[in-house]
Amino acid sequence: MKLLTFVHQNQERIGALDDKGRIVDLHRAYESYLREVESNPAAYQMAAVVLGRDIMEFLKRSEKSLDAARKALAYVSQKTNDSNGGTIFKRSEVRLMAPVPRPGALVSAGKNFSDHVAEMSSKKGPAAPVAFLKLPGTVIGPEDDIPHPPEVKNLDYEVELAVIIGKPCLDVTEEEALEYVAGYAAFNDISARDVIRSENKTGIHLMGKSFPGFAPMGPYLVTADETPEPQNLKLRLSVNGETRQDSHLGYMIFKIRDMIAYWSQMGLNPGDVLTTGTPRGVAAGRKPDQTPWWLKPGDVVEAEVEKIGMLRNRVVAE
Amino acid sequence: MKLYLGLLESSLPNETRIFGEVDEKLLDLKLAYAAYLAHAPGNHASAYEFAAFYFPQTIAEFLERGEPALKALDEVVSFARKIGIAELRGPAEEKVAYHIKEVRLLPPFQNPEKSFVIGFSDNARVEAMPKAEIPTGFYKLPQTFVPGGAPIVWPKFSEELDADACLALVIGKAGRRIPPEQAWDYIGGATILLDITARDVNRREGLTTNNLLGKNFPSSTSIGPAVLLKPTRKELENVDVKLSLDGSVKQEFALRDCVFTIEQIIARWSILGIQPGDFLAIGASMALQGDRLQNPAPLKIGSDVCCFSPAIGELSHQVVSSKGVRR
Numbered sequence: 001m002k003l004l005t006f007v008h009q010n011q012e013r014i015g016a017l018d019d020k021g022r023i024v025d026l027h028r029a030y031e032s033y034l035r036e037v038e039s040n041p042a043a044y045q046m047a048a049v050v051l052g053r054d055i056m057e058f059l060k061r062s063e064k065s066l067d068a069a070r071k072a073l074a075y076v077s078q079k080t081n082d083s084n085g086g087t088i089f090k091r092s093e094v095r096l097m098a099p100v101p102r103p104g105a106l107v108s109a110g111k112n113f114s115d116h117v118a119e120m121s122s123k124k125g126p127a128a129p130v131a132f133l134k135l136p137g138t139v140i141g142p143e144d145d146i147p148h149p150p151e152v153k154n155l156d157y158e159v160e161l162a163v164i165i166g167k168p169c170l171d172v173t174e175e176e177a178l179e180y181v182a183g184y185a186a187f188n189d190i191s192a193r194d195v196i197r198s199e200n201k202t203g204i205h206l207m208g209k210s211f212p213g214f215a216p217m218g219p220y221l222v223t224a225d226e227t228p229e230p231q232n233l234k235l236r237l238s239v240n241g242e243t244r245q246d247s248h249l250g251y252m253i254f255k256i257r258d259m260i261a262y263w264s265q266m267g268l269n270p271g272d273v274l275t276t277g278t279p280r281g282v283a284a285g286r287k288p289d290q291t292p293w294w295l296k297p298g299d300v301v302e303a304e305v306e307k308i309g310m311l312r313n314r315v316v317a318e
Numbered sequence: 319m320k321l322y323l324g325l326l327e328s329s330l331p332n333e334t335r336i337f338g339e340v341d342e343k344l345l346d347l348k349l350a351y352a353a354y355l356a357h358a359p360g361n362h363a364s365a366y367e368f369a370a371f372y373f374p375q376t377i378a379e380f381l382e383r384g385e386p387a388l389k390a391l392d393e394v395v396s397f398a399r400k401i402g403i404a405e406l407r408g409p410a411e412e413k414v415a416y417h418i419k420e421v422r423l424l425p426p427f428q429n430p431e432k433s434f435v436i437g438f439s440d441n442a443r444v445e446a447m448p449k450a451e452i453p454t455g456f457y458k459l460p461q462t463f464v465p466g467g468a469p470i471v472w473p474k475f476s477e478e479l480d481a482d483a484c485l486a487l488v489i490g491k492a493g494r495r496i497p498p499e500q501a502w503d504y505i506g507g508a509t510i511l512l513d514i515t516a517r518d519v520n521r522r523e524g525l526t527t528n529n530l531l532g533k534n535f536p537s538s539t540s541i542g543p544a545v546l547l548k549p550t551r552k553e554l555e556n557v558d559v560k561l562s563l564d565g566s567v568k569q570e571f572a573l574r575d576c577v578f579t580i581e582q583i584i585a586r587w588s589i590l591g592i593q594p595g596d597f598l599a600i601g602a603s604m605a606l607q608g609d610r611l612q613n614p615a616p617l618k619i620g621s622d623v624c625c626f627s628p629a630i631g632e633l634s635h636q637v638v639s640s641k642g643v644r645r
Contacts, residue, residue: 105459110528130526133457133534135590137431151589170536171474204437204454204529211590265475266535269461 001069002220002309003183005055005101006094008086012101014055015094016069017220018077023094026051028087030072037075055100055221059166059182059270066223097141099185099221100164103273106134106215107263108160108189112253112277119285129254129262131274134189135210142218142311146190147318148297149211154193155295155315158278159237159245159303161230162187162217163256165272169264177260180268183221184230186311187275188237188303190214190295193284216301217273219309227307230256234306235279239299247279249305319391320544320630321347321507323377323428324421334375334424339544340395341403343415348373349408351390354397356409365409377426377545378595381490381506388548425463425541426509427488432596433458433539435484435513436583437529439576439600453578453586455598456529458513462539466633471640472619473535476516479637480613483561483569483625484511484601487580488545494591501584504592507547510559511599512540512625512633517613541597543631559601559627561615568615571601 002017008025015023027047034043050068052058058065076087110130111117117125140146148155166182189209196208224230230249237245254262259274268274283293295301297317304310320339325331337344348369355365362368372390374380380387398406398415406414427433434455464470472479490506513533520532546557554573561569573580583598617623617637626632 104461105534107530111526126526128522130523130528131530132528133459133530135431135457137591149589198452199454201451204456206434206455206457207587207590263531265473266459266531267461 001066001073001223001226003055003069003223004099004218004220005097007097008089008094012054012097014051014058016073018073018088020077021091022077023089023091024073024076025087025089026069026072029076030068032087033072033075056102056104056271059164062167062270095141096143096219098139098217100217100271100273101139102136103139103271104136104269105272106136106139106275107131107273108134108209108275109254109259109277113247113251113279114253115247115251115280116278116282116285119280119282125253129259131263132205132209134215138210138212138215140213140216140313142186142216142309142313144213144216144313145316146216146295146301146313147211147213148295148315149192149318152192152195152211153294154284154290156191156193156283157237157239157244157295157301157303158189158191158282159235159305160187160189160275160278161233161235161249161305161308163230163260163274163276164221165268165274166224166270168267168269169260170267172261172264174257174261177257177264178224178230180260180264181224182270183223184227184305184308185217185221186219186303186305186309188216188301188311188313189275189278190216216303216311216313218311222308233308235304237281237301237303239293239295239301244293245279245281247281249276251279252276319395319547321377321380321426321547322421322423322544323426324423326421336373336377336380337416337421338391338395340398343403344418344421345394345398345403345406346414346416347391347394349412349414350398350406351394353406353408353414354394357397376428376595378430381594384491423465423543425465426545427541427595427597428463429460430596431593432587432590432598433460434587434597435511435599435601436578439578440571441575441577450577453583455587456533458539459534462534462536464537464540466540466543466631466635468537468540468635469638470514470537470540470617470623470635471638473516474640475531476519478516478518479617480515480517481561481563481615481617481623482513482515482601482613483559483571484513484599485557485559485571485573486511486541486597486599487583489592489596489598490548490594492591492593493588496584496588498581498585501581502551504584504588505554505580506594507545508549508554508557508630509541509545509597510625510627510630510633511597511601512561512623512635513599513601514538515613540625540633540635542633546630553629557627557629559625562624562626563615563617564622573600576600
């Protein structure tokens with residue numbers, strides 16, 4: 001299933017993509033199912049409780065909400081017309097937000113592809129997974145604009161896979177790690193390299209990864225059952241149609257299951273997001289001159305993960 | 319004025335309330351304000367609704383309500399004093415005043431967007447290392463927060479835990495790119511933060527310029543117990559935060575010990591935008607022992623660690639083993 005968060009008439013809603021590429025409002029759909037199939041007299045309230053108010057509550061409900069979503073989707077997508085109105089939308093009728101618009105923790109791996117480690121001139125890959133926290137408030141939708149802050153000179157991109165956690169996990173093993181995943185989305189880890197450099201003098205980087213809008217994510221949360229081999233996917237990023245990054249998640253130093261196991265030591269919860277780190281091809285790694293590749297207002301960045309989806313964001317001057 | 323966030327014994331987890339400390343009692347501010355409205359001439363028909371607007375379920379939302387909510391707070395406090403705290407009941411005779419032990423206190427902020435500790439901010443460090451030029455920071459995840467009294471659970475991955483007393487500057491007003499001369503207007507209050515660090519992991523992570531697992535694990539951040547609301551500059555400068563370990567004081571920190579001014583910190587971090595209920599904590603006082611910076615408050619299983627300040631209250635914790643802790 002492809003789960004998503006969308007905005008219709010200024011309201012944030014949980015949805016799923018049906019097999020015709022239409023967007024189904026899950027609350028409305030499940031309400032119809034409960035009323036029309038199960039004759040539930042409190043269908044509206046029941047749908048709200050079973051699905052939760054937003055995707056974070058939905059993910060906390062785990063299998064219960066997923067089962068309901070599947071039933072709802074199957075029930076309404078066989079209908080040819082939207083008899084109730086407001087349940088099924090064309091893609092163009094709504095605005096997509098990130099599937100998880102405000103994650104709990106957003107843990108982004110650094111130095112996790114050997115070709116990227118080399119281009120950033122680090123001597124060798126790390127001995128244990130390296131990651132930093134991006135602020136959850138940096139997340140934007142798959143087609144939203146990326147603001148170019150006036151404070152930033154060296155704005156860069158990093159295509160990654162986002163791994164959305166579906167169950168509480170603490171100290172899980174590599175073998176069981178993927179059982180804790182709700183699903184996957186494409187991710188672009190926007191980075192202000194000059195700000196990061198200035199922060200690194202005292203050993204900590206935070207601001208350079210966390211300006212508002214520095215985390216495009218989406219377009220859907222593709223559920224784990226549809227993605228049996230998340231490690232076996234291609235990644236690609238282009239700027240104004242020119243390919244900059246073209247790689248494969250198989251080249252990760254610490255694999256997805258290693259990352260989940262390692263970071264589960266800090267305790268992960270449904271709606272937390274881990275991102276995989278990025279392969280070579282970022283602007284900061286361009287030799288000899290980085291200048292032509294820094295993002296500038298007007299640039300269109302497309303970040304794509306095979307079978308998961310594509311983000312298309314325009315950079316705009318703030 | 320000190321504000322607390324808490325639950326009553328029969329409350330559901332999502333029924334948090336704001337309490338204000340008046341004459342050593344905690345007033346349920348929403349009900350007290352409803353009583354004030356109902357008591358006023360004209361007998362307010364929608365007292366509960368108005369009270370719920372000014373005193374919503376979290377302190378962050380209260381701060382978002384701005385000046386009108388602060389005015390409502392003044393009104394309710396003078397009303398409560400006039401009636402007498404012991405006599406005060408809600409419009410339908412509900413209980414309003416509680417002993418602090420009757421309230422299950424929570425971290426005053428549950429899910430701030432920005433919960434940062436400003437790194438390398440204490441003067442003590444400057445002796446041993448070059449002064450930091452900008453107030454950099456690290457992030458303490460809200461999921462690591464515990465209230466005072468909660469056990470601090472020793473994480474399996476570390477051999478070396480220590481504690482740091484911090485003073486958290488609470489943001490009271492939303493803003494972005496705030497010039498230094500306006501910074502003070504954005505301070506909504508202050509609270510205490512106890513920053514637990516897995517120092518061995520932190521040292522290792524520092525080599526790759528990140529700061530994550532060593533600072534973020536369940537119960538690695540204690541905040542509260544109260545928010546000292548809208549202190550004057552002088553009051554804030556006089557807030558001394560101390561940390562004691564098994565009864566003896568190991569750290570002392572006040573605003574004057576910070577290498578950065580409030581203006582520098584707000585100007586820097588408001589570049590990203592700040593919201594009511596966000597906080598920027600300063601502190602983390604390492605001490606020079608010989609030629610090496612050492613945290614003076616190393617912990618062990620069974621340690622009693624307490625962070626306190628007369629103006630704000632105390633956070634007391636015992637360090638426990640992860641064995642036998644229900645997760």
